[in-house]
Amino acid sequence: MATFKAIRIDKAEKGTTAALVQFDEADLMEGDVTVRVEWSTLNYKDGLAVTGKAPVVRRFPMIAGIDFAGTVEHSSHPRWKTGDRVICNGWGLGETHLGAYAEKARVKGDWLVRLPDGISARDAMAIGTAGYTAMLAVLALEHHGLSPSKGPVVVTGAAGGVGSVATAILSKLGYHVIASTGRVSEAGYLRDLGAAEVIDRNELSGPAKPLAKERWAGGVDSVGSTTLANLLSMTRYRGAIAACGLAAGMDLPTSVAPFILRGVCLLGIDSVMCPIELREIAWKRLVTDLESGKLSEITYEISLDGVIEAGHKILAGQVRGRIVVKIS
Structure with a gap:
């Protein structure tokens, strides 16, 4: 069986280690579709996984990476055939199932x-x-009635990744x-993406009042903790905040x-186990609601070894x- 390049995370005496290695295709996990991975990306969760800063990985050894896009090589699934172009986000990739930072994936x-x-x-x-999560947040706010x-x-x-895409989408929507x-x-940079105002996060970092001005x-929050508490206290009557991150903490x-x-609503956004029907809606909306020019402005490329x-x-x-990652 062939080997291919992959970023493998292993359990160490203290924490974990991550390294670019040759991985044997025979060691891929069970799945009915094998994909030649062409591109991946770097999300905050991926940073946690490859650095070992948080217990994201729950199986060892693990190939890191929670996103990929590529071409189907082999399939026994009725929906997919060789040559199909596909995307995969979440579902435990890089956590419980061998992930995207590899030249091949089986899912x-x-x-x-x-x-x-x-x-x-x-x-x-x-x-x-990050961008797909931002779109899910926008869809949830729209479903709540926000306009x-x-x-x-x-x-x-x-x-950041979620915030940049959310800013660009919401601005384009008016x-x-x-x-x-x-x-x-x-x-x-943020004004170029469409932000009408830019505020320092310190305005939202102090202890939150039960109710503030x-x-x-509405809003999209990828920070959590005190920042989210302040957002909620400052949200207008019957408004909503879509929460999708914990960069500042889980409290x-x-x-x-x-x-x-x-009557404020807190809308939880989960991208990992999101139903496939909603994923398809989100990806179709991303094609129309995210300007390609804005996307190129916020993106830069690295290789797998970076x-x-x-x-x-x-x-x-x-x-x-x-950040996009060129895999093969």
Whole structure:
């Protein structure tokens, strides 16, 4: 059987180790579709996995990477045939199932989404889980009833992957976007994406009041903790915040006041086990609601041997926008 390049994570005496190695195809896990992986991406969760900063990986050895786009090589699944172009996000890739930072992947056909017309495999990974999660958040806010006429929206961690895509999408849809970032030097970048206002994250980092002055009708939060608590306290009557991240922590030091006195809703966004029907809707919307020019502005490319170093940088807050990984 052939071998191929992969980033393998192993259990160590203290924590984990990650290295670029040759991996034997015979050691791939069970699945009814084998894909030649062409592109992947780097998300915050990938940074946690390759650095070992959090217990993301729950099986060893593990191939890291939670996203891939590529071409079907072999399939016994009725929906897929050799040559089909596909995307895979989540489903435990890089956590419980051998993941995307490899030249080959074997997965369940039920996990795959067809690469939409009008988008390349590279652009699909420029979007990646971060952008697909941002789109899920926008869909949830729309389902709640949010529209541009309801008022401004806030995006936290706006210079990161989720935040950059959320800012670009919401702006294109006509929203007045308030971008919150800890890197005020990125104000120009965020305004180019469509942000109408840029605020320092320090405005949202102090202890949250039960209720504060109403500032926005909704928002997308990838930060969590005190930041999310402040967002909720500042959300307008019957507004909503879509929560999809924990960059500042998993705690939520808030009260019930925003929920029972203003009717605010907290919308949880899960991209990992999201039903396939909603995934397909999200990817179709990304083709129309995310300008390709904006996507290219927020993306830069690395090779597979640069992933581990980039993983450290994304955890240090040194990554702007999206990173695509050229696999083969």
